[in-house]
């Protein structure tokens with residue numbers, strides 16, 4: 423097992439990483455840890471590990487780190503594991519990964535995988551893989567301007583602060599796009615692989631990270647009032663029910679040429695339109711642990727690692 427750790431992700435809580443690794447090592451799991459030195463490094467490390475026949479590569483970081491590791495594992499038979507250490511950890515919420523160290527270690531040793539079918543974005547910057555979602559317009563503008571130190575201190579709250587700062591600066595307008603060949607326009611666009619957005623918040627109920635295709639969420643209204651309403655609706659899990667929101671299932675989305683229209687992929691800056699989004703050629707396998715339905719109908723992770731002697735540290 424190779425663990426690729428992004429030391430700049432989230433609030434740099436390395437102790438959370440060690441809590442999981444301690445449990446694994448105590449149970450005889452052989453592992454190596456590689457720390458990323460720069461953006462894109464996780465992809466190279468993952469690709470080299472897959473080429474050397476490593477059966478499991480674990481992304482220890484946020485959604486951006488997972489996306490880089492997934493890009494490095496494309497086309498290889500190597501499984502992907504996740505230790506969520508990012509700011510929003512949207513994919514970890516999407517997959518229902520547990521928060522405590524023992525349960526996470528259990529997932530990484532469970533050998534139970536499900537498919538993870540990424541999206542591919544092509545722009546002037548080249549080709550980029552994403553695992554959870556792509557945002558175009560105001561949310562991407564916020565992501566482009568957010569500062570890492572503020573994110574480290576405030577966590578998800580940094581997005582609220584930056585949103586309020588950027589509202590008067592952003593030039594809202596209609597975004598033109600082509601969804602499976604049909605021309606459309608919207609005030610704001612989110613191309614969702616998964617159901618969740620910004621953390622554990624529901625946006626696209628019919629989306630799935632396990633299959634090809636995207637849920638294209640089009641917010642009709644553009645402007646400060648609409649952005650504030652969306653910001654208020656998000657933590658109430660009502661973003662997906664905003665007036666003027668339409669959604670379309672699609673397999674190819676083109677953002678047409680528009681001056682200065684920013685994009686974000688999995689919460690990281692991802693250049694500007696024009697861009698084109700399609701499915702990756704194949705799915706990866708991501709470890710999710712053994713799920714068991716309880717009497718209440720809620721699925722829980724079945725621990726494969728017993729806990730005596732260890733504290734179950736939340737991650």
Ligand SMILES: Nc1ncnc2c1ncn2[C@@H]1O[C@H](COP(=O)(O)OP(=O)(O)OP(=O)(O)O)[C@@H](O)[C@H]1O
Nearest residue numbers: 431432458459460461484485486487508509510511
């Ligand atoms: N050593 C490094 N120095 C600077 N940037 C790095 C380094 N290693 C990785 N990165 C970059 O950090 C970016 C952000 O990481 P990541 O998305 O995992 O954390 P996050 O933004 O805190 O979490 P989330 O996406 O869940 O909100 C990655 O896209 C990656 O390119």
